[in-house]
Amino acid sequence: MPALMRHVGDVWRRLDRSVRARILLPTALLFATTLALMVMSAVEFYASDMERGLQEKSEIFAGMVVNGVNDTMLHGTPEQLPDVLALVMAHRTDIESISLIRPTGEVHSSSRRELVGTRPWGNLGRFGSPTVVNAPGGNPAQYAVLQPIPNSAACASCHGTAQRYNGWLDLRFNRKAIITQQTRLTHTLVTSAAVAFVCLMVIAWWLVGREAVAPLKRLVASMKRAESGDLSVTADEGRADELGVAARGFDAMLAALRRSQNELEAFYRERMVRADRFAAVGELATGLAHEIKNPLAGLSGALELLAEDLASSPRQAEVVTEMRHQVARLGNTMESLLSFARPPKARLRTTDVNATLEKVLFLVRQQRRGASVALTLELGQTLPPVLADPNQLEQVLLNICLNACQAMDGKGKLVLRTFEIDGRVTVEIEDDGPGIPAEVRQHMFKPFFTTKREGNGLGLAISARIVAEHGGHIGYRCPPAGGTIFAVTLQRALPAGPDRSPEHAT
8 A cells, every 4th residue: 555655646647747647637628527527417307307207108098098097998898808908017127016906095996916905005195196105115117007997977976075086196117218318328429539538638639739849849959059058049939928938038048148258267367367467567566676676785885885985975975865764665565566476375374463563563663652542452362363374464454543643643542452253353543634525435455555754565465365365354434424334254163173274274
Protein backbone atom coordinates (compact mmCIF):
# COMPACT_ATOMS: atom_id res chain seq x y z
CA MET A 1 0.00 0.00 0.00
CA PRO A 2 2.74 2.58 0.81
CA ALA A 3 4.49 1.73 -2.47
CA LEU A 4 1.22 2.28 -4.36
CA MET A 5 0.72 5.61 -2.60
CA ARG A 6 4.26 6.69 -3.50
CA HIS A 7 3.67 5.70 -7.12
CA VAL A 8 0.43 7.66 -7.21
CA GLY A 9 2.22 10.64 -5.64
CA ASP A 10 4.97 10.48 -8.29
CA VAL A 11 2.41 10.35 -11.09
CA TRP A 12 0.51 13.28 -9.58
CA ARG A 13 3.70 15.37 -9.29
CA ARG A 14 4.56 14.65 -12.92
CA LEU A 15 1.07 15.65 -14.01
CA ASP A 16 1.22 18.77 -11.84
CA ARG A 17 4.31 19.92 -13.76
CA SER A 18 2.44 19.76 -17.09
CA VAL A 19 0.32 22.71 -18.22
CA ARG A 20 -1.68 20.44 -20.52
CA ALA A 21 -2.48 18.06 -17.65
CA ARG A 22 -3.38 20.89 -15.26
CA ILE A 23 -5.88 22.23 -17.79
CA LEU A 24 -7.25 19.00 -19.25
CA LEU A 25 -7.74 17.00 -16.04
CA PRO A 26 -10.25 19.47 -14.51
CA THR A 27 -11.82 19.91 -17.96
CA ALA A 28 -12.20 16.14 -18.38
CA LEU A 29 -13.72 15.85 -14.91
CA LEU A 30 -16.18 18.64 -15.72
CA PHE A 31 -17.09 17.10 -19.10
CA ALA A 32 -17.53 13.63 -17.60
CA THR A 33 -19.72 14.91 -14.76
CA THR A 34 -21.86 16.99 -17.12
CA LEU A 35 -22.33 14.15 -19.60
CA ALA A 36 -23.11 11.65 -16.82
CA LEU A 37 -25.79 13.94 -15.40
CA MET A 38 -27.24 14.48 -18.89
CA VAL A 39 -27.37 10.71 -19.56
CA MET A 40 -28.98 9.99 -16.20
CA SER A 41 -31.54 12.75 -16.65
CA ALA A 42 -32.39 11.65 -20.19
CA VAL A 43 -32.72 7.99 -19.21
CA GLU A 44 -34.90 8.87 -16.24
CA PHE A 45 -37.10 11.19 -18.30
CA TYR A 46 -37.61 8.82 -21.23
CA ALA A 47 -38.06 5.79 -18.95
CA SER A 48 -40.75 7.62 -16.96
CA ASP A 49 -42.44 8.72 -20.16
CA MET A 50 -42.40 5.18 -21.59
CA GLU A 51 -43.68 3.67 -18.37
CA ARG A 52 -46.47 6.24 -18.13
CA GLY A 53 -47.55 5.48 -21.68
CA LEU A 54 -47.40 1.74 -21.09
CA GLN A 55 -49.44 2.06 -17.91
CA GLU A 56 -52.08 4.11 -19.71
CA LYS A 57 -52.33 1.37 -22.31
CA SER A 58 -52.54 -1.18 -19.53
CA GLU A 59 -55.44 0.72 -17.94
CA ILE A 60 -57.29 0.78 -21.25
CA PHE A 61 -56.58 -2.88 -21.70
CA ALA A 62 -57.84 -3.60 -18.19
CA GLY A 63 -61.08 -1.77 -19.02
CA MET A 64 -61.53 -3.94 -22.08
CA VAL A 65 -60.95 -7.09 -20.01
CA VAL A 66 -63.52 -5.90 -17.44
CA ASN A 67 -66.06 -5.44 -20.22
CA GLY A 68 -65.38 -8.98 -21.39
CA VAL A 69 -65.78 -10.34 -17.88
CA ASN A 70 -69.07 -8.44 -17.45
CA ASP A 71 -70.40 -9.81 -20.71
CA THR A 72 -69.50 -13.30 -19.66
CA MET A 73 -71.20 -12.86 -16.30
CA LEU A 74 -74.31 -11.22 -17.82
CA HIS A 75 -74.74 -14.05 -20.27
CA GLY A 76 -74.78 -16.41 -17.33
CA THR A 77 -71.71 -18.39 -18.31
CA PRO A 78 -69.31 -17.85 -15.40
CA GLU A 79 -67.74 -21.22 -16.15
CA GLN A 80 -66.17 -19.57 -19.21
CA LEU A 81 -64.16 -17.08 -17.09
CA PRO A 82 -61.03 -19.27 -16.99
CA ASP A 83 -61.14 -19.45 -20.79
CA VAL A 84 -61.53 -15.68 -21.00
CA LEU A 85 -58.61 -15.18 -18.67
CA ALA A 86 -56.50 -17.64 -20.64
CA LEU A 87 -57.38 -15.79 -23.84
CA VAL A 88 -56.30 -12.51 -22.27
CA MET A 89 -53.06 -14.07 -21.07
CA ALA A 90 -52.32 -15.22 -24.59
CA HIS A 91 -53.06 -11.79 -26.03
CA ARG A 92 -50.18 -9.97 -24.26
CA THR A 93 -46.80 -11.34 -23.34
CA ASP A 94 -46.11 -8.82 -20.59
CA ILE A 95 -48.98 -10.07 -18.37
CA GLU A 96 -47.77 -12.01 -15.36
CA SER A 97 -51.15 -12.93 -13.95
CA ILE A 98 -54.91 -12.15 -14.11
CA SER A 99 -57.08 -12.47 -11.05
CA LEU A 100 -60.71 -11.85 -10.23
CA ILE A 101 -61.24 -10.63 -6.68
CA ARG A 102 -64.55 -10.86 -4.83
CA PRO A 103 -65.95 -7.77 -3.09
CA THR A 104 -64.70 -9.28 0.15
CA GLY A 105 -61.09 -9.08 -1.10
CA GLU A 106 -60.51 -12.81 -1.73
CA VAL A 107 -59.14 -13.97 -5.06
CA HIS A 108 -61.97 -15.90 -6.72
CA SER A 109 -60.20 -16.95 -9.90
CA SER A 110 -56.63 -16.45 -11.13
CA SER A 111 -54.21 -17.60 -13.78
CA ARG A 112 -51.91 -18.41 -10.89
CA ARG A 113 -53.47 -21.07 -8.73
CA GLU A 114 -51.43 -20.10 -5.66
CA LEU A 115 -53.25 -16.74 -5.53
CA VAL A 116 -56.76 -18.26 -5.27
CA GLY A 117 -58.22 -17.65 -1.81
CA THR A 118 -55.58 -15.08 -0.80
CA ARG A 119 -56.15 -11.44 0.07
CA PRO A 120 -53.29 -9.61 -1.71
CA TRP A 121 -54.73 -6.09 -1.34
CA GLY A 122 -56.65 -6.02 1.94
CA ASN A 123 -59.26 -3.25 1.76
CA LEU A 124 -60.18 -2.72 -1.90
CA GLY A 125 -62.59 0.17 -1.22
CA ARG A 126 -59.83 2.66 -1.95
CA PHE A 127 -59.59 1.50 -5.56
CA GLY A 128 -62.79 3.08 -6.90
CA SER A 129 -61.29 3.69 -10.34
CA PRO A 130 -58.62 2.07 -12.54
CA THR A 131 -55.43 2.36 -10.50
CA VAL A 132 -51.82 1.48 -11.32
CA VAL A 133 -49.89 0.39 -8.23
CA ASN A 134 -46.75 -1.53 -7.45
CA ALA A 135 -47.14 -5.26 -7.16
CA PRO A 136 -47.58 -6.67 -3.64
CA GLY A 137 -44.31 -7.61 -1.97
CA GLY A 138 -42.43 -4.62 -3.44
CA ASN A 139 -41.27 -6.44 -6.55
CA PRO A 140 -39.79 -3.61 -8.75
CA ALA A 141 -40.02 -5.79 -11.86
CA GLN A 142 -43.84 -5.80 -11.77
CA TYR A 143 -46.74 -3.41 -11.47
CA ALA A 144 -50.47 -4.06 -11.10
CA VAL A 145 -53.63 -2.50 -12.56
CA LEU A 146 -56.67 -2.77 -10.28
CA GLN A 147 -59.87 -2.27 -12.28
CA PRO A 148 -63.21 -2.27 -10.37
CA ILE A 149 -65.93 -4.43 -11.96
CA PRO A 150 -69.16 -2.41 -11.60
CA ASN A 151 -72.33 -4.26 -10.64
CA SER A 152 -75.44 -4.01 -12.80
CA ALA A 153 -78.30 -1.82 -11.57
CA ALA A 154 -80.55 -4.86 -11.06
CA CYS A 155 -78.00 -6.71 -8.98
CA ALA A 156 -76.83 -3.66 -7.06
CA SER A 157 -79.97 -3.89 -4.79
CA CYS A 158 -80.27 -7.66 -4.56
CA HIS A 159 -81.48 -8.97 -1.23
CA GLY A 160 -81.97 -5.38 -0.13
CA THR A 161 -78.21 -4.71 0.04
CA ALA A 162 -76.62 -2.02 -2.10
CA GLN A 163 -73.45 -3.31 -3.70
CA ARG A 164 -71.69 -0.98 -6.16
CA TYR A 165 -68.93 -3.34 -7.34
CA ASN A 166 -69.16 -6.95 -8.27
CA GLY A 167 -65.42 -7.31 -7.63
CA TRP A 168 -62.07 -6.20 -8.98
CA LEU A 169 -59.84 -7.25 -11.81
CA ASP A 170 -56.20 -7.65 -10.78
CA LEU A 171 -53.90 -7.46 -13.83
CA ARG A 172 -50.20 -7.74 -13.10
CA PHE A 173 -47.69 -6.73 -15.74
CA ASN A 174 -43.95 -7.11 -15.86
CA ARG A 175 -41.56 -4.27 -16.68
CA LYS A 176 -39.35 -6.29 -18.99
CA ALA A 177 -40.20 -4.16 -21.98
CA ILE A 178 -39.55 -0.95 -20.06
CA ILE A 179 -36.33 -2.28 -18.59
CA THR A 180 -35.18 -3.49 -22.00
CA GLN A 181 -35.90 -0.14 -23.61
CA GLN A 182 -34.32 1.69 -20.69
CA THR A 183 -31.18 -0.47 -20.96
CA ARG A 184 -31.04 0.07 -24.72
CA LEU A 185 -31.49 3.81 -24.26
CA THR A 186 -28.81 3.87 -21.55
CA HIS A 187 -26.35 2.02 -23.77
CA THR A 188 -27.08 4.36 -26.67
CA LEU A 189 -26.70 7.51 -24.60
CA VAL A 190 -23.58 6.24 -22.82
CA THR A 191 -21.98 5.33 -26.14
CA SER A 192 -22.88 8.71 -27.61
CA ALA A 193 -21.63 10.50 -24.49
CA ALA A 194 -18.36 8.54 -24.54
CA VAL A 195 -17.81 9.38 -28.21
CA ALA A 196 -18.64 13.03 -27.50
CA PHE A 197 -16.32 13.01 -24.47
CA VAL A 198 -13.44 11.56 -26.50
CA CYS A 199 -14.05 14.08 -29.29
CA LEU A 200 -14.18 16.96 -26.83
CA MET A 201 -10.98 15.84 -25.12
CA VAL A 202 -9.17 15.42 -28.44
CA ILE A 203 -10.27 18.90 -29.49
CA ALA A 204 -9.32 20.32 -26.08
CA TRP A 205 -5.93 18.53 -26.25
CA TRP A 206 -5.29 20.00 -29.68
CA LEU A 207 -6.44 23.49 -28.70
CA VAL A 208 -4.39 23.55 -25.49
CA GLY A 209 -1.34 22.33 -27.37
CA ARG A 210 -1.83 24.84 -30.17
CA GLU A 211 -2.84 27.87 -28.12
CA ALA A 212 -0.87 27.37 -24.89
CA VAL A 213 1.74 24.61 -24.80
CA ALA A 214 3.43 25.25 -28.16
CA PRO A 215 3.73 29.06 -27.63
CA LEU A 216 5.05 28.46 -24.12
CA LYS A 217 7.64 26.01 -25.44
CA ARG A 218 8.75 28.54 -28.04
CA LEU A 219 8.94 31.23 -25.35
CA VAL A 220 10.98 28.93 -23.08
CA ALA A 221 13.29 28.08 -26.00
CA SER A 222 13.83 31.81 -26.58
CA MET A 223 14.58 32.28 -22.89
CA LYS A 224 17.15 29.46 -22.98
CA ARG A 225 18.83 31.01 -26.02
CA ALA A 226 18.92 34.35 -24.21
CA GLU A 227 20.32 32.61 -21.12
CA SER A 228 23.10 31.11 -23.22
CA GLY A 229 24.09 34.63 -24.32
CA ASP A 230 22.14 35.17 -27.54
CA LEU A 231 20.42 38.49 -26.79
CA SER A 232 19.34 38.95 -30.41
CA VAL A 233 16.54 36.38 -30.08
CA THR A 234 12.91 37.56 -30.33
CA ALA A 235 9.89 35.77 -28.89
CA ASP A 236 7.00 37.92 -30.16
CA GLU A 237 4.85 36.11 -32.75
CA GLY A 238 2.21 38.82 -33.09
CA ARG A 239 -0.31 37.17 -30.76
CA ALA A 240 -2.88 39.45 -29.14
CA ASP A 241 -3.50 37.29 -26.07
CA GLU A 242 -1.71 37.07 -22.72
CA LEU A 243 1.09 34.92 -24.15
CA GLY A 244 1.71 37.59 -26.76
CA VAL A 245 1.89 40.22 -24.03
CA ALA A 246 4.38 38.06 -22.12
CA ALA A 247 6.48 37.53 -25.26
CA ARG A 248 6.54 41.26 -26.00
CA GLY A 249 7.51 41.95 -22.39
CA PHE A 250 10.34 39.43 -22.72
CA ASP A 251 11.51 41.10 -25.95
CA ALA A 252 11.40 44.51 -24.24
CA MET A 253 13.50 43.12 -21.39
CA LEU A 254 16.03 41.72 -23.86
CA ALA A 255 16.16 45.06 -25.65
CA ALA A 256 16.86 46.78 -22.35
CA LEU A 257 19.55 44.18 -21.59
CA ARG A 258 21.13 44.77 -24.99
CA ARG A 259 21.18 48.51 -24.38
CA SER A 260 22.66 47.99 -20.91
CA GLN A 261 25.24 45.58 -22.31
CA ASN A 262 26.24 48.04 -25.02
CA GLU A 263 26.47 50.85 -22.47
CA LEU A 264 28.53 48.68 -20.11
CA GLU A 265 30.81 47.59 -22.92
CA ALA A 266 31.30 51.19 -23.98
CA PHE A 267 31.86 52.24 -20.37
CA TYR A 268 34.39 49.50 -19.64
CA ARG A 269 36.04 50.04 -23.00
CA GLU A 270 36.53 53.67 -22.07
CA ARG A 271 37.70 52.68 -18.60
CA MET A 272 40.18 50.21 -20.07
CA VAL A 273 41.52 52.88 -22.39
CA ARG A 274 41.78 55.29 -19.47
CA ALA A 275 43.36 52.58 -17.32
CA ASP A 276 45.95 51.91 -20.00
CA ARG A 277 46.63 55.62 -20.24
CA PHE A 278 46.86 55.94 -16.47
CA ALA A 279 49.17 52.95 -16.36
CA ALA A 280 51.40 54.54 -18.94
CA VAL A 281 51.26 57.87 -17.13
CA GLY A 282 51.97 56.07 -13.86
CA GLU A 283 55.02 54.38 -15.31
CA LEU A 284 56.17 57.69 -16.78
CA ALA A 285 55.47 59.50 -13.50
CA THR A 286 57.37 56.88 -11.54
CA GLY A 287 60.32 57.16 -13.84
CA LEU A 288 60.23 60.95 -13.73
CA ALA A 289 59.90 60.91 -9.96
CA HIS A 290 63.00 58.77 -9.65
CA GLU A 291 64.88 60.98 -12.14
CA ILE A 292 63.80 64.19 -10.38
CA LYS A 293 64.26 62.93 -6.82
CA ASN A 294 68.07 62.71 -6.91
CA PRO A 295 68.60 66.17 -8.51
CA LEU A 296 66.19 67.60 -5.95
CA ALA A 297 68.27 66.13 -3.14
CA GLY A 298 71.40 67.71 -4.61
CA LEU A 299 69.60 71.00 -5.15
CA SER A 300 68.34 70.96 -1.56
CA GLY A 301 71.90 70.43 -0.26
CA ALA A 302 73.25 73.20 -2.45
CA LEU A 303 70.56 75.60 -1.27
CA GLU A 304 71.35 74.74 2.34
CA LEU A 305 75.01 75.66 1.80
CA LEU A 306 73.98 78.80 -0.07
CA ALA A 307 71.73 79.78 2.81
CA GLU A 308 74.70 79.52 5.19
CA ASP A 309 76.83 81.70 2.89
CA LEU A 310 74.10 84.34 2.50
CA ALA A 311 73.12 84.42 6.15
CA SER A 312 74.55 87.93 6.40
CA SER A 313 72.27 89.21 3.62
CA PRO A 314 68.64 89.06 4.85
CA ARG A 315 67.08 89.84 1.49
CA GLN A 316 69.02 87.15 -0.36
CA ALA A 317 68.55 84.70 2.53
CA GLU A 318 64.77 85.17 2.27
CA VAL A 319 64.87 84.26 -1.41
CA VAL A 320 66.98 81.17 -0.70
CA THR A 321 64.61 80.13 2.10
CA GLU A 322 61.63 80.31 -0.26
CA MET A 323 63.56 78.26 -2.81
CA ARG A 324 64.30 75.63 -0.15
CA HIS A 325 60.59 75.58 0.77
CA GLN A 326 59.53 75.02 -2.81
CA VAL A 327 62.16 72.31 -3.30
CA ALA A 328 60.87 70.56 -0.14
CA ARG A 329 57.30 70.86 -1.40
CA LEU A 330 58.35 69.38 -4.75
CA GLY A 331 60.06 66.53 -2.92
CA ASN A 332 56.90 65.78 -0.91
CA THR A 333 54.90 65.75 -4.13
CA MET A 334 57.34 63.26 -5.65
CA GLU A 335 57.04 61.03 -2.56
CA SER A 336 53.23 61.14 -2.73
CA LEU A 337 53.31 60.41 -6.44
CA LEU A 338 55.53 57.38 -5.89
CA SER A 339 53.27 56.18 -3.07
CA PHE A 340 50.18 56.53 -5.25
CA ALA A 341 51.71 54.90 -8.34
CA ARG A 342 53.35 51.99 -6.50
CA PRO A 343 51.75 51.64 -3.07
CA PRO A 344 53.47 49.40 -0.52
CA LYS A 345 51.80 46.13 0.36
CA ALA A 346 49.74 46.22 3.53
CA ARG A 347 50.72 43.89 6.36
CA LEU A 348 47.46 43.27 8.19
CA ARG A 349 47.52 42.27 11.83
CA THR A 350 45.48 42.76 14.98
CA THR A 351 45.56 46.47 15.76
CA ASP A 352 44.25 48.60 18.64
CA VAL A 353 42.47 51.55 17.01
CA ASN A 354 42.43 53.59 20.20
CA ALA A 355 46.20 53.30 20.63
CA THR A 356 46.76 54.27 16.99
CA LEU A 357 44.47 57.26 17.39
CA GLU A 358 46.33 58.46 20.50
CA LYS A 359 49.59 58.28 18.55
CA VAL A 360 48.00 60.23 15.69
CA LEU A 361 46.83 62.87 18.16
CA PHE A 362 50.37 63.23 19.49
CA LEU A 363 51.72 63.71 15.95
CA VAL A 364 49.03 66.30 15.21
CA ARG A 365 50.01 68.28 18.33
CA GLN A 366 53.65 68.17 17.26
CA GLN A 367 53.00 69.29 13.70
CA ARG A 368 50.41 71.93 14.63
CA ARG A 369 52.38 73.37 17.53
CA GLY A 370 51.33 76.92 18.13
CA ALA A 371 47.87 76.48 16.61
CA SER A 372 44.84 77.03 18.82
CA VAL A 373 43.01 73.81 17.91
CA ALA A 374 41.24 72.03 20.80
CA LEU A 375 41.80 68.27 20.40
CA THR A 376 39.31 65.93 22.11
CA LEU A 377 39.28 62.12 22.30
CA GLU A 378 36.03 60.16 22.76
CA LEU A 379 37.23 56.56 22.65
CA GLY A 380 35.06 53.49 23.03
CA GLN A 381 36.06 51.60 26.18
CA THR A 382 35.15 48.07 25.00
CA LEU A 383 36.31 48.51 21.44
CA PRO A 384 37.44 45.23 19.77
CA PRO A 385 40.71 45.14 17.80
CA VAL A 386 40.67 45.54 14.03
CA LEU A 387 42.61 43.88 11.22
CA ALA A 388 44.85 46.58 9.77
CA ASP A 389 48.38 47.72 8.95
CA PRO A 390 49.17 50.08 11.87
CA ASN A 391 51.51 52.30 9.81
CA GLN A 392 49.06 52.73 6.93
CA LEU A 393 46.13 53.24 9.29
CA GLU A 394 48.15 55.91 11.10
CA GLN A 395 48.89 57.56 7.74
CA VAL A 396 45.18 57.67 6.85
CA LEU A 397 44.04 59.11 10.19
CA LEU A 398 46.89 61.62 10.35
CA ASN A 399 46.13 62.88 6.83
CA ILE A 400 42.44 63.42 7.69
CA CYS A 401 43.30 65.18 10.97
CA LEU A 402 45.81 67.52 9.29
CA ASN A 403 43.30 68.33 6.55
CA ALA A 404 40.73 69.17 9.24
CA CYS A 405 43.19 71.46 11.04
CA GLN A 406 44.01 73.21 7.78
CA ALA A 407 40.28 73.63 7.03
CA MET A 408 39.85 75.37 10.43
CA ASP A 409 42.82 77.73 9.75
CA GLY A 410 44.57 76.55 12.90
CA LYS A 411 41.76 77.39 15.30
CA GLY A 412 38.68 75.47 16.29
CA LYS A 413 37.74 72.12 17.78
CA LEU A 414 38.73 68.67 16.55
CA VAL A 415 36.95 65.64 18.02
CA LEU A 416 38.17 62.07 17.49
CA ARG A 417 35.78 59.30 18.53
CA THR A 418 35.61 55.53 18.13
CA PHE A 419 32.71 53.11 18.52
CA GLU A 420 31.43 49.74 17.30
CA ILE A 421 28.26 49.32 15.25
CA ASP A 422 26.94 46.26 13.41
CA GLY A 423 30.11 44.29 14.16
CA ARG A 424 32.46 46.88 12.60
CA VAL A 425 34.68 49.53 14.20
CA THR A 426 34.19 53.14 13.15
CA VAL A 427 36.55 56.11 13.64
CA GLU A 428 35.00 59.58 13.30
CA ILE A 429 37.02 62.77 12.93
CA GLU A 430 34.86 65.87 13.38
CA ASP A 431 35.86 69.48 12.92
CA ASP A 432 33.88 72.71 13.27
CA GLY A 433 35.31 74.34 10.17
CA PRO A 434 33.32 75.81 7.29
CA GLY A 435 32.54 72.38 5.79
CA ILE A 436 33.05 71.16 2.24
CA PRO A 437 31.46 73.23 -0.56
CA ALA A 438 28.73 71.37 -2.42
CA GLU A 439 30.39 71.87 -5.81
CA VAL A 440 33.59 70.04 -4.81
CA ARG A 441 32.13 67.14 -2.80
CA GLN A 442 31.95 64.75 -5.76
CA HIS A 443 35.68 65.25 -6.46
CA MET A 444 36.96 64.74 -2.90
CA PHE A 445 38.63 61.35 -3.47
CA LYS A 446 39.84 61.96 -7.02
CA PRO A 447 43.63 62.01 -7.54
CA PHE A 448 45.29 65.42 -7.99
CA PHE A 449 42.15 67.33 -6.97
CA THR A 450 42.83 69.92 -4.28
CA THR A 451 41.54 73.30 -3.11
CA LYS A 452 44.67 74.10 -1.06
CA ARG A 453 47.42 76.28 -2.44
CA GLU A 454 50.18 73.92 -1.33
CA GLY A 455 48.31 70.60 -1.70
CA ASN A 456 48.95 67.96 -4.35
CA GLY A 457 45.49 66.28 -4.27
CA LEU A 458 46.80 62.79 -3.46
CA GLY A 459 46.22 62.55 0.30
CA LEU A 460 42.55 61.55 0.29
CA ALA A 461 42.95 59.41 -2.85
CA ILE A 462 45.72 57.41 -1.15
CA SER A 463 43.70 57.20 2.08
CA ALA A 464 40.62 55.87 0.22
CA ARG A 465 42.72 53.22 -1.51
CA ILE A 466 44.34 52.11 1.75
CA VAL A 467 40.99 51.81 3.54
CA ALA A 468 39.54 49.83 0.60
CA GLU A 469 42.52 47.44 0.73
CA HIS A 470 41.75 46.93 4.43
CA GLY A 471 38.19 45.86 3.54
CA GLY A 472 36.75 49.03 5.05
CA HIS A 473 35.02 52.19 3.91
CA ILE A 474 35.77 55.90 4.13
CA GLY A 475 33.16 58.62 3.81
CA TYR A 476 32.10 62.00 5.11
CA ARG A 477 29.07 64.09 5.87
CA CYS A 478 28.52 67.80 6.37
CA PRO A 479 25.98 68.60 9.11
CA PRO A 480 23.63 71.56 8.47
CA ALA A 481 25.13 73.38 11.48
CA GLY A 482 28.57 73.40 9.80
CA GLY A 483 31.78 71.44 9.96
CA THR A 484 32.71 68.07 8.48
CA ILE A 485 32.69 64.55 9.90
CA PHE A 486 34.94 61.95 8.24
CA ALA A 487 34.16 58.30 9.12
CA VAL A 488 36.54 55.38 8.60
CA THR A 489 34.94 51.94 9.07
CA LEU A 490 37.18 48.90 9.56
CA GLN A 491 36.55 45.19 9.94
CA ARG A 492 37.06 43.43 13.27
CA ALA A 493 39.99 41.09 13.74
CA LEU A 494 39.05 37.42 13.93
CA PRO A 495 40.05 35.64 17.14
CA ALA A 496 43.36 33.81 16.83
CA GLY A 497 42.96 30.03 16.39
CA PRO A 498 45.30 27.02 16.23
CA ASP A 499 45.70 27.43 12.46
CA ARG A 500 45.14 31.21 12.17
CA SER A 501 48.06 33.60 12.51
CA PRO A 502 47.40 37.03 14.08
CA GLU A 503 49.38 38.66 11.27
CA HIS A 504 48.46 38.50 7.58
CA ALA A 505 50.32 39.90 4.61
CA THR A 506 48.41 41.05 1.55
